[in-house]
Amino acid sequence: MELFLSSFKNAINLILSGDTATYQAIFLSIKVGFTATAIATIIGLPISLILSTKQFRGRNFLITIFNALMGLPSVVVGLIGYGLLSHNGILGMLNILFTPTAIIIGDVLLGIPTVIAIAESVLSDYHKKIDETIKTLGVPPLESQIVLLKESVYGIMGAISACFGRIFEEVGAAMMIGGNILGLTRTMTTAIALETTKGEFARGVALGIILLSISVSVNIALQWFKKR
Amino acid sequence: MVQKAIELKNIALTYNKNWRFSLESIDIVPSSIVAFSGANGSGKSTLLRSIAVLFKPASGQIKIFGKTAFMNRKTDRVIRESITMVHQDPYLFKGTVKNNIMLGLKASDRIKNYSQAKNLLKLLEEEDIENEKIDQLSGGQRQKVALIRALIMPVKIFIFDEPFDSLDEASRAVFSDICKKTVQSGKTVLISSHKTEEVIKIADKIYNLSNGNLFQGSPENNFRGKPVEQDGSVYFDTGRVIFATLNKPGATTALIDPNAISLSLTRQHSSMRNCLKGEIRKIIQEKDFVSVIVEAGETFSAIITDKSAQQLMLKPGDKIYLGFKASSVKLF
Numbered sequence: 001m002e003l004f005l006s007s008f009k010n011a012i013n014l015i016l017s018g019d020t021a022t023y024q025a026i027f028l029s030i031k032v033g034f035t036a037t038a039i040a041t042i043i044g045l046p047i048s049l050i051l052s053t054k055q056f057r058g059r060n061f062l063i064t065i066f067n068a069l070m071g072l073p074s075v076v077v078g079l080i081g082y083g084l085l086s087h088n089g090i091l092g093m094l095n096i097l098f099t100p101t102a103i104i105i106g107d108v109l110l111g112i113p114t115v116i117a118i119a120e121s122v123l124s125d126y127h128k129k130i131d132e133t134i135k136t137l138g139v140p141p142l143e144s145q146i147v148l149l150k151e152s153v154y155g156i157m158g159a160i161s162a163c164f165g166r167i168f169e170e171v172g173a174a175m176m177i178g179g180n181i182l183g184l185t186r187t188m189t190t191a192i193a194l195e196t197t198k199g200e201f202a203r204g205v206a207l208g209i210i211l212l213s214i215s216v217s218v219n220i221a222l223q224w225f226k227k228r
Numbered sequence: 229m230v231q232k233a234i235e236l237k238n239i240a241l242t243y244n245k246n247w248r249f250s251l252e253s254i255d256i257v258p259s260s261i262v263a264f265s266g267a268n269g270s271g272k273s274t275l276l277r278s279i280a281v282l283f284k285p286a287s288g289q290i291k292i293f294g295k296t297a298f299m300n301r302k303t304d305r306v307i308r309e310s311i312t313m314v315h316q317d318p319y320l321f322k323g324t325v326k327n328n329i330m331l332g333l334k335a336s337d338r339i340k341n342y343s344q345a346k347n348l349l350k351l352l353e354e355e356d357i358e359n360e361k362i363d364q365l366s367g368g369q370r371q372k373v374a375l376i377r378a379l380i381m382p383v384k385i386f387i388f389d390e391p392f393d394s395l396d397e398a399s400r401a402v403f404s405d406i407c408k409k410t411v412q413s414g415k416t417v418l419i420s421s422h423k424t425e426e427v428i429k430i431a432d433k434i435y436n437l438s439n440g441n442l443f444q445g446s447p448e449n450n451f452r453g454k455p456v457e458q459d460g461s462v463y464f465d466t467g468r469v470i471f472a473t474l475n476k477p478g479a480t481t482a483l484i485d486p487n488a489i490s491l492s493l494t495r496q497h498s499s500m501r502n503c504l505k506g507e508i509r510k511i512i513q514e515k516d517f518v519s520v521i522v523e524a525g526e527t528f529s530a531i532i533t534d535k536s537a538q539q540l541m542l543k544p545g546d547k548i549y550l551g552f553k554a555s556s557v558k559l560f
Contacts (some may be wrong), residue, residue: 129319132282136313137332138381147331151322 010202011209021182021191022203026210029188032100033168036107040167041160043108044115048159049145051116052123053131063120069113074106078176081106085177098179103187106173111163118162122155123148154226161222165215231293233258233385233416234279239288243274251275251442254435256418258384259411263427264420266437272420273316275437276387279418280313292385313387318374320362325349328362329377341380348376351402367394375403379410386410387418392426404430424450425558428481449484449528455559464557469525472501472554479559488556489530491520492549493540500551504528508546511537524550 014022051063083089085097085105096102126148134144149156171189178185180194188207195203234256241249249271256262264272277283278290281297281304290297292307312332320328329345330338349355352372357365365373371394378386386407392400407417407430421427427434428450435442453466455476462475464482473482490496495503506524518537522528528550532540542548 130321132277132280132313132315133319135282135308136280136311137377138309138312138383139331147321153322 004205007202007205008209011206014203014206015210019203019206021186022206022210024183025186025188025191025207028100028186029168029211030214032103032107032174032187033164036104036111036167037160037164039104039108040111040115040163044112044159044163045119045156047112048116048119048123049148051120052127053145053148063117066113066116066120070117072110072113073172074110074170074174075172075176077106077109078173081109081173081177097177098181098185100178100185103174103178103185106177107167107170110170110173111167114163114166115159118159119152119156122152122159126152126155157222157225161218164218168215169211230257232256232291233260233293234418235289235291236279237289237291239275239278239290240286241271241274241278241283242286243271249274249437249442254442256416256433258416259414260432261407261411261417261419261430263431263434264418264437264442265422265424265427265434266420268422270437272437273389275442276313276389276418276420279385280311280387281308282313310383311385311387312378312381312383314374314378314389314391316389316393318371320365320370320373322362324359324361325357325365325373326359328373329380332377332381337382341382345376345380348379348406351406352376352399368396368399371395372399379406384414385416385418389420390422391419392421392423400426425483428483449482449486449489449526451482451484451526452480453482455479464559466526469504471504471552471557473557473559474554476559481559483558484528484552484556485558486519486529486531488552489528490551491522491530491532491536491540491542492551493546495549496551498551499553501554502550502552502557504550506548506550508542508544508548510544511542520548522548522550 051059051066081102082097084091085094085102086092087097096105130148130151134147139147169189171193174180174185174187174190175193178187178190180186180190186194188211192204192207192211195201195207232255234254236251236254238253239251243249264275266272274283278285279292281290281292284298293310295303295307297304297307321331326342330342333341346355346358349358349372354369354372357369357373362370362373371391375388375391378388391403395403404426407419411417419427419431424434434450451464451466453464455473456463456465456470458470462473463470464473464479466482471482490500495505504524506522506528508520509523509527510521512519512521513534516534517531518534520530520532520537520542522530530550
């Protein structure tokens with residue numbers, strides 16, 4: 001308990017002092033987190049729209065797969081990413097291993113199933129509710145999709161929020177394909193892992209506080225938007 | 229020859245594994261109001277959804293203005309352009325009353341049709357809710373918005389599933405008038421309701437769904453005619469039969485609850501002023517009771533218990549006496 005309290009006190013000092021390493025990790029995490037979430041949403045949302053509104057062979061199988069991939073361990077994504085992006089890998093010529101770009105790619109792969117699985121569930125529910133009404137009002141197909149998205153907006157924001165949470169808080173992919181390089185690819189989560197093993201508990205706690213604060217803030221913003 | 233608005237042939241509807249509904253043939257012409265009555269769960273909504281080209285029947289054919297439905301998605305979309313439907317529990321979209329009403333209108337129709345919508349809001353005494361958010365509305369207001377949203381659509385067939393639910397008496401009367409005016413311009417209106425007393429005031433034809441079948445006429449004994457006075461008492465004359473009733477000048481429709489009709493094998497001398505002799509045409513075994521269709525000048529329907537039916541040992545072709553009180557005849 002004393003360890004926590006003293007580390008907490010040191011953590012506040014680190015935050016207030018503007019410690020360079022700490023803030024580099026924070027800004028990189030935010031950049032990677034938001035970028036990967038945006039890309040995962042742009043790719044995942046149209047797929048979830050198709051899955052929720054169209055009937056085709058293999059649809060249920062695909063939904064099951066995406067739901068299962070929500071639990072894909074981030075370290076497995078890191079492993080696969082490393083294999084592909086290393087010099088001997090088939091994408092080795094891109095030279096992006098141990099760069100923020102590589103982390104973003106890994107996080108997008110982690111985030112897409114989350115967006116698809118949750119958004120599909122929400123969109124399917126609303127599609128069932130509104131489909132016949134939309135048809136009886138003669139709304140054209142493209143406009144119908146927009147209406148569906150508008151009706152499901154809170155659920156979709158929940159999907160995006162869950163995706164962001166998954167990406168923001170993952171360690172495995174960032175560690176393995178980012179390399180945890182100080183000032184370049186060290187995110188908050190990889191920094192926490194490193195600092196704790198080094199015995200720099202205070203820095204780990206500082207980053208943990210900020211990590212939690214950002215996560216909670218995103219959710220609070222979502223709730224506020226819903227109430228509006 | 230007037231083209232039929234709706235043609236249904238050999239329709240079988242399977243709603244779930246335990247339930248099946250079938251009908252041989254119905255033709256509905258334009259400029260008419262057709263009602264479908266029946267108990268909850270009898271299949272009214274499913275039938276209407278099939279006519280609205282939203283629910284494919286297990287077998288049979290549906291034609292809307294000569295075009296066969298459920299052939300392919302493109303044709304169905306074209307057919308649906310001439311139909312709109314308000315479901316029993318209508319869905320209203322996020323936003324305001326105005327957003328909802330305008331949703332089904334093309335940009336070119338909005339100005340003209342929205343002024344029509346404002347008139348309808350006024351008629352239904354809801355002119356103040358135009359800019360209200362949907363989640364602020366009561367159940368009755370939501371129903372009105374859904375009805376108006378449909379009524380301003382430039383379609384030829386309007387389908388309303390239980391429209392009278394959630395409406396107060398005044399609004400029901402207004403909505404009934406709107407339906408009558410709608411068909412005067414060549415449109416067709418289909419209504420389903422378990423409130424038979426509402427639909428019989430406006431419907432040109434009533435179909436009853438019961439026990440997986442559909443037959444024309446209402447088992448609630450709906451008769452058109454006029455009150456007449458004889459020997460100081462008031463009777464209702466349908467043109468084929470006269471029965472005693474209470475005075476209601478100007479009434480054109482008489483309704484007799486099938487539960488209020490008693491059956492006997494011999495003429496009874498009782499306080500019931502009406503005792504008509506007839507012949508049993510059909511006996512329908514329902515879940516908890518027996519419906520007996522009797523021809524006694526008009527076609528009457530009486531409901532008796534299973535035990536009564538067994539005791540009387542009724543069968544089609546038997547001569548039977550129908551008894552009912554004058555007070556059980558409701559005039560409209």
